[in-house]
Amino acid sequence: MVNSIPLFVVIPLGCAFILPVIGRRWERAGDLFANLVTVTLLGLAIWSVRFIRETTVYHVGGWGAVNGIPIGIYLVRDGLSIFMLVVVNLIAFVATLYSINYMEYFTDKTKYYTLFMLMLAGMNGVILTGDFFNLYVFIEIAAIASYALVAFGTEAEELEAAFKYQVMGSVGSGFILLGIILLYSYTGTLNMADVGRVILDKGASNLVWFVNVLFIVGFGLKAAVVPFHMWLPDAHPSAPAPISAMLSGVLIESIGVYPLTRIMYNVIGFDGVLSNILIVLAIISMMIGGLLALWQWDYKRLLAYSSISQVGYILLGIGLGTPLGLLGALFHLFNHSAFKGLLFLDSGSIVYSVGTRDLREMGELDRRMPITSKTNLVAAMSIAGVPPFNGFWSKLIIIIACIQAGRYGVAGWAILGSILTFAYILKAERYAFYGKAGRDVADVKESPPFMCIALIILAVICVVAGLMLLPNVRETILFPVVNTLTSGTEYIWRVLR
Amino acid sequence: MIHYLLGILLFVIGLYGVLVKRNLFKIIIGLIIMEYATFLLFALVGFREHGTAPIQPGVAGKVFVDPLPQALVLTAIVIGLGTTALIAGLAVRIYEKYGTLDIRKIKKLKG
Incomplete structure (x- = not known):
């Protein structure tokens, strides 16, 4: 079914325009429509998994190729896009479910859901698009909505964080657009597959190298890779909890890591120099993110630094470039969305019930908030890499991939990174749930039902996601996804066909 | 070539x-300024020496400027x-909260 492809963008975009109109009269419209949209999209994404081995191209507006030259915008659905769609829409579904109760805290729920839907449309668009300029437009849609969502509380800290985030984000977009322009001047086309074809014909000149650098800086800024990470620890904790989960869980991956991977592997072509650059960036991210997380006393800030460190793992697997490394990276991407989403939602539950983000003021919450504390424990075990939770398997695969590729030093750094992860998550766990209470917690209650349901869904996913590695299951789900990357520039012929 | 370098210079400024x-x-x-430097560069990429607007039908041998970047720059x-x-x-809003525009x-x- 080719016609289901644009629905991923059309449905949330349509919802974003309808909501402000009907939300004025009807308070609950946001809750209902946003959840309907995310459930539909999640269903659609899971239904699409059956096409995971195929590459389907949708021509927007019916503008196909003329004399073999694509002139319209292409939306491309292949293994990697479907995988990313499932991840994004899963976390979006859980986040909207969680928002029903959590966003009672804030004043204007309708505007919140409108921005949420815009962000979702942007992310789905980035994942599906096969056109460079379209990629830029969707990145901007997702990014602008996220700037506004970070500032949603309109307190001093939130505004400051949003300003910082937007300045860095705009610089990143500027670099990305500059790269796209230079590619256009070199190849005379904007279709990703066509750009790849021209580069294959003409050979990669110095200009293509310059473009590579621009893309690494631009998407690195979006993905908060370490030299460009300064905005993330401010922006992600300042947003409302479901948005923190979206930003850390999927936004940095879908508008930072995913386009970079797609361009490097499928369009420009991956080689040893790029691989070394990515591995070095990944190791720095893992170490600096992990070390800075250790010093934090603000729970959400600790989690934000940990996101930097976990994105380092994903980049490491992608930088290795071996099939096993890519498998580990993609699996870790899925797992990171699940457990980091869950951790941020748990931190939101604590803020909702206790009213603080400072670890020193928490404590003894394991008896007061049983569901939050159990689900948080599951997420903490996952991120720390305790078997049999999902985080263990993905980190194990990445480390084995390093050893298999003969990079023992890199494997050592990855192990050190996972020890750091264990340390900071243990600190958070101990102070928040088991340590002595820093304040009176006698009247703290468990959070409302929808929030608990959202937490339980993600906790179950954290426990069972390891099953994706079972034989037969991995052949049907993970291997085709890895294949789309390892087959490299064959992407061009699958799209242009 | 000089146009492109000036565009990049504006970006760096x-x-x-x-x-x-x-x-x-x-x-x-x-x-x-950064944004407009990229737009300027984009429009320059589509420029052709002595080119005309690509709207006359049935004219062969004439040089047209590339219309695509112009459309994209508008977007x-x-x-x-x-x-x-x-x-x-x-x-x-930050000025209302902090009473200053100085980022220091x-x-x-922090942290």
């Missing part, structure tokens, strides 16, 4: 403004308008 200036609105102006300008409006709005004094977030 904008980046300098973002990185070095201390006033919120000067940072925003830096961002705008990008609209996006730029949106981001600039949002960030200027944020700056105004706006630092409640």
Whole structure:
């Protein structure tokens, strides 16, 4: 079914325009429509998994190729896009479910859901698009909505964080657009597959190298890779909890890591120099993110630094470039969305019930908030890499991939990174749930039902996601996804066909 | 070639403004300069010497400028308008909360 492809963008975009109109009269419209949209999209994404081995191209507006030259915008659905769609829409579904109760805290729920839907449309668009300029437009849609969502509380800290985030984000977009322009001047086309074809014909000149650098800086800024990470620890904790989960869980991956991977592997072509650059960036991210997380006393800030460190793992697997490394990276991407989403939602539950983000003021919450504390424990075990939770398997695969590729030093750094992860998550766990209470917690209650349901869904996913590695299951789900990357520039012929 | 280099230079001037200036609105102006440098470069990419507008049907052998970048720049300008409006709005709200536009004094977030 080719016609289901644009629905991923059309449905949330349509919802974003309808909501402000009907939300004025009807308070609950946001809750209902946003959840309907995310459930539909999640269903659609899971239904699409059956096409995971195929590459389907949708021509927007019916503008196909003329004399073999694509002139319209292409939306491309292949293994990697479907995988990313499932991840994004899963976390979006859980986040909207969680928002029903959590966003009672804030004043204007309708505007919140409108921005949420815009962000979702942007992310789905980035994942599906096969056109460079379209990629830029969707990145901007997702990014602008996220700037506004970070500032949603309109307190001093939130505004400051949003300003910082937007300045860095705009610089990143500027670099990305500059790269796209230079590619256009070199190849005379904007279709990703066509750009790849021209580069294959003409050979990669110095200009293509310059473009590579621009893309690494631009998407690195979006993905908060370490030299460009300064905005993330401010922006992600300042947003409302479901948005923190979206930003850390999927936004940095879908508008930072995913386009970079797609361009490097499928369009420009991956080689040893790029691989070394990515591995070095990944190791720095893992170490600096992990070390800075250790010093934090603000729970959400600790989690934000940990996101930097976990994105380092994903980049490491992608930088290795071996099939096993890519498998580990993609699996870790899925797992990171699940457990980091869950951790941020748990931190939101604590803020909702206790009213603080400072670890020193928490404590003894394991008896007061049983569901939050159990689900948080599951997420903490996952991120720390305790078997049999999902985080263990993905980190194990990445480390084995390093050893298999003969990079023992890199494997050592990855192990050190996972020890750091264990340390900071243990600190958070101990102070928040088991340590002595820093304040009176006698009247703290468990959070409302929808929030608990959202937490339980993600906790179950954290426990069972390891099953994706079972034989037969991995052949049907993970291997085709890895294949789309390892087959490299064959992407061009699958799209242009 | 010189046009392109001047475009890149303008981009770098904008980046300098973002990185070095201390006033919120000067940072925003830096961002705008960066954005417009990229737009200018984009329009330049489509430029052809002695080219005309590509709207006359049935003319062979004439040089046309590339219309695609012009259309895209229009789109990008609209996006730029949106981001600039949002960030200027944020700056105004920050001024209301902190009473200053100096980023050295706006630092409640640390660590």
